[in-house]
Amino acid sequence: MTILLKNGKVIDYASGTNEKMDILIENDKIKKVAKEINESTEKVIDCTNLSIIPGMIDMHCHLREPGFEHKETIKTGTTSAVKGGFTTICPMPNTKPTPDSTIILQEIISKAKEANLCNVLPYASVTKGEKGEELVDFEELKKAGAIAFSDDGMPVVNSKLMRQAMINADKQETFVASHCEEKSVASGAINAGEVADKLGVEGVLPEAEEIMAAREIVISETNNIRAHICHISTKTSVNMIRDAKKRDVKVTCETCPHYYSFTVEEVLQSGANAKMNPPLREEKDRLAIIKGLQDGTIDAIITDHAPHAQEEKQKGLAAAPNGIIGFETALAATITNLVDKKYITELDMVRLMSYNPAKLLKLENKGQIKEGLDADITIFDPDIEYIYEEESIVSKSKNTPFIGKKLKGQVAYTIVGGRVVYER
Secondary structure: OEEEEEEEEEEEOOOOEEEEEEEEEEOOEEEEEEOOOOOOOOEEEEOOOOEEEEOEEEEEEOOOOOOOOOOOOHHHHHHHHHHOOEEEEEEOOOOOOOOOOHHHHHHHHHHHHHHOOOEEOOOEOOEHHHOOOOEOOHHHHHHOOOOOEOOOOOOOOOHHHHHHHHHHHHHOOOOEEEOOOOHHHOOOOEEOOHHHHHHOOOEEOOHHHHHHHHHHHHHHHHHOOOEEEOOOOOHHHHHHHHHHHHOOOOEEEEEOHHHHHOOHHHHHHHHHHHOOOOOOOOHHHHHHHHHHHHHOOOOEEOOOEOOOOHHHHOOOOOOOOOOOOOOOOHHHHHHHHHHOOOOOOHHHHHHHHHHHHHHHOOOOOOOOOOOOOEOOEEEEEEEEEEEOOHHHOOOOOOOOOOOOOEEEEEEEEEEEOOEEEEEO
């Protein structure tokens, strides 16, 4: 099929493009990008007043299937993802059973192909059953389609095991995405401090993240191998990673929209719908995350989309599970709380949500709007303002503090492999 995108503002970090352009799509590839294209095509999409960016890539999310289909399925999760403008997503392996074998991994890949909405590139676990005891077969799982490795949700406590895991992943030219949580100081519901004290719940110390992040940096530097640190949330984590990068340590990291949109104070308003791991932090941490996004310390924005059923989140702050959904708010939260406030530019946003994730995952045909590359494209209205309502959510779960918040920016079309998979 041929599609012509007319009169949209193309924002592409790789080329530095930020101007009105036309894009011709033929089958699954971008055939031509030019100021004016007037070729006859099967479909024309008028993109006047819309922005066109390389398809967004979420390198850290949770689809819950297999095992927790009451929270989300691969079908409902990918439906939510494309509504949010994501063309490629990478689900974490904390499912039941865990994708620690080729059979389970390939079942996930097969179900994603059946859903046929966006590219789904799953992680395999680092240890069997995410128990932190025995390493998986990295070579076998990589060949079977694992994009990378993680025990996300469970830290690999044994440092000797984690060191070997990082070495094994590096040999496969991929990485371990580390959920940094030092369990001895990690118990609690929300960030330690005044809000936790006020609500009478145990607080999570920031050191829980920072101690483990420091370990991964040490392993990376000593062995000259890749380390990727998941969902960083504290000022100290940002500072450590910044310092390590100055020494050319092969460390990369990610953060989520909730860490630059909210502080722990949001728990007073949203309750368990603002409970996640790592938790929302203080204002100094929020500002440090923004600084890290500005100066390149933080490589990527991810959603950590983590669906939970309503009855689970209603168990009270201490007992409710960690996590919030994020596919459908990530772009708008970034426009609202970063771009619109002049913290970052539109090009920076594309760098963080499309270009860098493609580079980190070694997806050579994605992350750019360039002739010959995959026609994975996100088209959005950058100026529309609205109140985010629960009724609009297509994810199976509705657990998010963004409900009731005023947001700016909304996806109009999502194109994956030259197919329009979402239209507003």
